Amino acid sequence: MMQMHSPITSVILVLLILLVASSPQVYAAQCFAANNELKDAAGRYVDNTWSTADETEYGPIEGWCFTDQVTSMSELFKDASAFNEDITAWDTSSISDMREMFNGASVFDQDISNWNTSSVTTMSRMFMLASEFNGNIGGWDTSSVSNMRFMFFQATQFNGDISTWITSSVTTMESMFEEASLFNQNLSLWNTSSVTTMKNMFRRASVFDQDITTWNTSSVSDMSFMFHKATQFNGDISTWITSSVTTMESMFKGASLFNQNLSLWNTSSVTTMKEMFSGASVFDQDITTWNTSSVTDMSFMFFQAKQFNQALSTWITSSVTTMDSMFQGAVKFDGDISGWNTSSVTTMKEMFRGAIVFDQDITAWTTSSVTDMSLMFHRAKQFNQALSRWDTSSVNTMAQMFEGASLFNQNLCGWKDNFPYNNAENIFQSSGCIFRSTPANDQGSFCIVSDCEPSSEPSSQPSSEPSYQPSVSAMPSSQPSSEPSSEPSYQPSVSAMPSSQPSSEPSSEPSYQPSVSAMPSCSPSSAPTEAPSKPTGVNLFYAIWVEGNEGCRNDGDEPDYMAVNPTEWLSSTMEACCKKYFVGYLYDACMGRYPPDHDDCNVMLFYPDWDGSNKNCLDDGKEPYYMLSNHQYFLSNTREECCEKFYDWDFYTCSGTTPELTHGEFYPDWSGGGSTCLADGNKIPDYMIGNQKWFLSTTLEKCCERHFYWDINDCLGTTAVGTDKWYASYEDQKCVQDCSGAPPCGGVAEPWDQKYTSKEQCCKGQLSWVAKCRFK
Structure with a gap:
């Protein structure tokens, strides 16, 4: 007899049937029981070697299950560039390691919002290079996670809300959002009290600009590159505790909008500030109170910090060893740094290069x-x-030291005994020095002095070789001695300068060459002047420095101090003597000829009138004697040439003209926040006038390459796509391609990265010590 069900029982059976039908499919398959078993299976799955037997044993991937023995999913789908399977239902409650789980899974973007991550301790590189992932993971339990290093590195689509994550156990956030180019979410509630490194954290996170004012940074020791190229970031971080930080290298490098108060920061533990504000083009805050006593490296610190102009007079710099390019391109900097202790500094290369207004006393x-x-x-x-x-006793090179320093005009004879004569090329090129040739020996010339006199004071240490003759006083005493000397004087005494009046009787012998006035006479003489014949039997020439009668003679009357040291003072030919001791117009006079510029006395040349109150060039024939002696440098054929050379910062006032554009050329715009070249139709800045050859370029590309080589893509307004060549990623100890996207791309290389046409060449050239570099 058929058993009848009551109505209630029938209803229950129907409900059970409906419940089973609506539940996820349950697979009668074996669960993974070991970490290596799971990793091997995943490897076969993504390599397309997954077999029917595998499917029978473990079931479809969306239903995979795990025993409590499975604790790691590290690198499970690493470099699985085509993987995008639905793994929403996975039970991850026993998993503690998700390191690099989706690293390089460039198309993965599944819903994993319900995963149980309460046991996970490391998420390092978890979504690195997962360039399509933008899942909702804001509800994850991250209370046990200690490592979030590189977690979203180059996750270029990720912009999920993770504001409520519990981060109290996290110790490293290094490169967490580096190059996550769309990420800009609220992180203000994060507990960062345990974090020790924030290196690269928002590096090239180009839209990030959130309030992180309240973060506890008391444990952080490394903030290097933290906001490097975070071009939108300008958050208030004035109250951060930085007492444990040891490195701030490149922290705000290229952070082109950052300009916040940092005066309260404790920097007493910081050892390097290298490139800290390099390219931070609007930063100009008071950081006078910073304790820099531990800093050893300040190289490139304010490189191209185009608005910075703060007094740093109180900084303690006694530990600093390198100031390489520290203020290079800091075009507004003129702060007082006169009291700095630079006793430990070994390099000042390019320190003030292009610091066009700097003129502080650092003597x-x-x-x-x-x-x-x-x-x-x-x-x-x-x-x-x-x-x-x-x-300058330790200096090995002064090449181009003052090149283009157009106002520099100082006596540097104090350097003559400790000067790198073989490594000082172009030291005074295009400077304000009267004598711009590179000094060849300790006699000069040294900028405004053509011939350095012997030192009036004895040196503090003995010379390396004995002197050739006994030392003599610089000048004879002004009063006669009370008693005659026991021995005759070494040579007749000579007045410091010839008397202003002619002697009452003619000299007993003719001068070797005609006397020369400061400028040639404008009227020809009635008959040509003949130089007297050379005395017979005399071959060596010596110099005479009597103003108006400078020259070289070989009449045998050279002073005794020259005669006893002929190698130093005497020359075998007149040309050699004139070349050694006279320059400019005086060299021509010494050789018995006048410069072509002065042949036509009806044409006056222009010279800078530095004695006047106005910026002016005159052609009144009253140029000072020192300008005549170096006429090639000081005298110009036109007023415009003179104004451009000596008053280039106010060319139009000097020349009395109005600005004329060069039509179609480009100049660097350092007044804005970005790396920009403008067409000169916008009128170039006044300080560029007179030096247009350096500032102006015929094309936008040339301008960007010359003035913004470190940021050329931004300058050109193009997207950085890379060259597809190979360069070394020292972080990963492998060579990657210079391009964005999935591996083998490693991001767009920096301008200074050495690039190679093949991976093998890169490994050999840059990572030769990494045994498996070619196979990574």
Whole structure:
């Protein structure tokens, strides 16, 4: 007899049937029981070697299950560039390691919002290079996670709300959002009290600009590159506790909008500030109170910080060893740094290069340890301080040190005994020096002095070789001695300068060459002047420095001090003597000829009138004698040439003209926040006038390449796509391609990265010590 069900029982059976039908499919398959078993199976799945037997044993991937013995999913889908399966239902409650789980899974973007992550301790590189992932993971339990290093590195689509994550156990956030180019979410509630490193955290996170004011940074030791190229970030971080930070290298490098108050920061533990504000083009905050006593590296610190102009006079710099390019391109900086202790600094290369308004008194600096001063004041157009007392005994190179420093005009004879004569090429090129040739020996010329006199004071240490003759006083005493000397004087005494009146009787012998006035006479003589014949039996020439009668003679009347040291003072030919001791117009006069510029006395040349109150060039024939002696430098054929050379910062006032554009050329715009070149139709800045050849370029590309080489893509307004060549990623110890996207791309290389046409060449050239570099 058929058993009948009551109505209630029937209803229950129907409900059970409906419940089973609506539930996820349950697979009668084996669960994974070991970490390596799961990883091997996943490898076969993504490599398309997954078999029917595998499917039978474990079931479809969306239903995979795991025993409590499975604790790691690290690298499970690493570099699985085509993987995008539905793994929503996975039970991850026993998993503690998700390191690199989706690293390089460039198309993965599934819903994993319901995963149980309460046991996970590391999520390092979890979504690195997962360039399509933008899932909702804001509800994840991250209370046990200690490592979020590189978690969203180059996750270029990710912009999920993770504001409520519990981060109290996290110790490293290094590169967490580096190059996550769309990420801009609220992180203000995060507990960062345990974090020790924030290195690269928002590096190239180009839209991030959230309030992180309240973060607890008391445990952080590394903030290097933290906001490098975070071009939108300008958050208030004035109250951060930085007492544990040891490195701030490149922290705000290229953060082109950042300009917040940092005056309260404790920097007493910081050892490097290298490139800290390099390219931070609007930053100009008071950081006078910073404790820099532990800092050893300040190289490139304010490189191209185009608005920065703060007094840093109270900084303690006694530990700093390198100031390489520290203020290079800081076009507004003119802060007082006169009291800095530079006794430990070994390199000042390019320190003020392009710092076009800097002119502070740094004469008291201790430079005894400096080995490199090359390009130090290159194009520092306003700088003109007396540096003759600097100790240059350790300097190996001064190449181009003052090149383009158009106002620099100082006596540097104090350097003559400690000067790198073989490594100082173009030291005074295009500067304000009267004598711009590179000094060849300790006699000069040294900027405004053509011939350095012997030192009036004895040196502090004995010379390396004995002197050739006994030393003599610089000048005879002004009063006669009370008693005659026991021996005759070494040579007749000579007045310091010839008397202003002619002698009452003619000299007993004719002068070797005609006397020369400061300028040639404008009226020809009635008959040509003949030089007297050379005395017979005399072959060596010596110099005479009597104003108006400068020249070289070989009449045998050279002073005794020259005669006893002929190698130093005497020359075998007149040309050699004139070339050694006279320059400019005086060289021509010495050789018995006048410069072509002065042949036509009806044409006056223009010279800078520095004695006048106005910026002016005159052609009244009253140029000072020192200008005549170097006429090639000081005299110009036109007023415009003179104004451009000596008053380039106010060319139009000097020349009395109005601005004329060069039509179609481009100049660097350092007044804005970005890397921009403008067409000169916008009128170039006044300080560029007179030096257009350097500032102006015929094309936008040339302008960007010359002035913004470190940010050329931004300057050109193009997207950085890379060259597809190979460069070294030292972080990963492998070579990657210079491009964005999935591996083998490693992001767009920096301009300074060495690039190779093949991976093998890159490994050999940059990572030769990494045994498996070619296979990574």
